[in-house]
Amino acid sequence: MTVSNPLSYLSEQLESWRQAGTYQRLRQLESPCEPVSRFDGREVINLASNNYLGLANHPKLVEAAIAAARKYGAGSGAVRTISGTMSIHMELEHRIAAFKKVEACVVFQSGFAANAGTVSAILGPEDHIVSDELNHASIIDGCRLSRAKIHVFPHKDAARAEAILAELASASGRKLLITDGVFSMDGDIGPLPALVEAAEKHGAIMMIDDAHSSGVLGRNGRGTVDHFGMHGRVGIQVGTLSKAVGVLGGYVCGSKDLIEFLYHRARPFLFSTSHPPAVAAACLAAFDILEQEPERIERLWDNTRYFKAALHGAGFSTGQSETPITPIMVGEAAAAHQFSRELFEEGVYSTGIGFPTVAKGKARIRAMVSAAHTRDMLDRAVEILTRVGKRMGLLTAQSV
Ligand SMILES: *Cc1c(COP(=O)(O)O)cnc(C)c1O
Numbered sequence: 001m002t003v004s005n006p007l008s009y010l011s012e013q014l015e016s017w018r019q020a021g022t023y024q025r026l027r028q029l030e031s032p033c034e035p036v037s038r039f040d041g042r043e044v045i046n047l048a049s050n051n052y053l054g055l056a057n058h059p060k061l062v063e064a065a066i067a068a069a070r071k072y073g074a075g076s077g078a079v080r081t082i083s084g085t086m087s088i089h090m091e092l093e094h095r096i097a098a099f100k101k102v103e104a105c106v107v108f109q110s111g112f113a114a115n116a117g118t119v120s121a122i123l124g125p126e127d128h129i130v131s132d133e134l135n136h137a138s139i140i141d142g143c144r145l146s147r148a149k150i151h152v153f154p155h156k157d158a159a160r161a162e163a164i165l166a167e168l169a170s171a172s173g174r175k176l177l178i179t180d181g182v183f184s185m186d187g188d189i190g191p192l193p194a195l196v197e198a199a200e201k202h203g204a205i206m207m208i209d210d211a212h213s214s215g216v217l218g219r220n221g222r223g224t225v226d227h228f229g230m231h232g233r234v235g236i237q238v239g240t241l242s243k244a245v246g247v248l249g250g251y252v253c254g255s256k257d258l259i260e261f262l263y264h265r266a267r268p269f270l271f272s273t274s275h276p277p278a279v280a281a282a283c284l285a286a287f288d289i290l291e292q293e294p295e296r297i298e299r300l301w302d303n304t305r306y307f308k309a310a311l312h313g314a315g316f317s318t319g320q321s322e323t324p325i326t327p328i329m330v331g332e333a334a335a336a337h338q339f340s341r342e343l344f345e346e347g348v349y350s351t352g353i354g355f356p357t358v359a360k361g362k363a364r365i366r367a368m369v370s371a372a373h374t375r376d377m378l379d380r381a382v383e384i385l386t387r388v389g390k391r392m393g394l395l396t397a398q399s400v
Helices: 008-020 059-072 087-100 111-122 137-146 158-167 192-202 256-265 267-271 277-292 295-314 333-346 375-391
Strands: 036-039 042-046 104-108 128-132 149-153 175-180 205-209 236-240 250-254 325-331 351-353 363-368
Touching: 042 375, 059 277, 087 104, 087 236, 087 250, 087 277, 104 111, 104 256, 104 267, 111 137, 111 175, 111 205, 111 236, 111 250, 111 256, 111 267, 128 137, 128 158, 137 175, 149 158, 158 175, 158 192, 175 192, 192 205, 250 256, 256 267, 295 325, 295 375, 325 333, 333 351, 333 363, 333 375
Parallel strands: 128 149, 128 175, 175 205, 205 236
Antiparallel strands: 036 042, 104 250, 236 250, 325 363, 351 363
């Protein structure tokens, strides 16, 4: 008897991606995450990490992690609601709440878990979600898990979001208006003030995902709400500990009752083990640095302006970006992946991004600037980008 492989369709799909030039091998990082890192045996300028402030390998974070592992062990032993709430987890939550100037905070295992766990916990099938079309996958999954009705508005179109809320005025159920603070693929900033006004006018809950704004926007990196001066007007703020903070995790900030509700109902909190103590300790050390060294954030923004000006001078388009997330528009996905591979050979690592992560025809490489890059590294990166871009005909075809 010949046994057919019921998973063979996966192999066929992989083969079609190979044919299309969109198959991606995982590159292996063989050094700490630094502005120049070793991937696959090669030293390259690292424009592919979210380590905005250079904290991922900062000695103070590393030492804090080691000390916590020595003192409290490698693992927490349980989910938060059973016996896995260590005092250092509570210390981190109190620290973040104070930093963000809110009543309370809950830390999740990741930003993904924070979004998906929160939206699915607070809403049900009778409720409505009004969501930007470019919101992050973790928001989309949380919306789906909640089984609420999802109303998608065109990217950053606050007027359309308001119109949807107005149309829902007589509908029963709760309403949630949700946006990314900074959009992860385009690097543009959500129109928070207009969205908050729409939410207030129609009694909707306002939620913002500040994954790429945490440590980047606002005073000392307090995020989009601080950047726009909207303290007290956004009911739910999500942030991440995995990007600028340099470690791992996600958090939700808001009222004490919101946080206590999530302690009781957010499924990743209830059903998945808490962070190792080393993670919480390293995050605490990162918040010390955010508070004591705001000049790191200045350097991040200086580098961002410098790098973008050089790219524009060379003839590249960086799309709608307003932040250190720097898309370099290419067009077709296969070309973006090819560009990324050729750059790597020349000493720059910047990932290619195509459909389904971004719309068809809007493929790009995404260059992430950090505070830790030197001017010399950025100069070299632009020189290599320009050389490879010219060779591939990307600079002449570029019209956007
Ligand atoms: C990265 C990201 C997340 C997920 O954060 P992790 O901590 O890496 O899980 C959530 N939302 C947005 C907008 C992101 O860019």
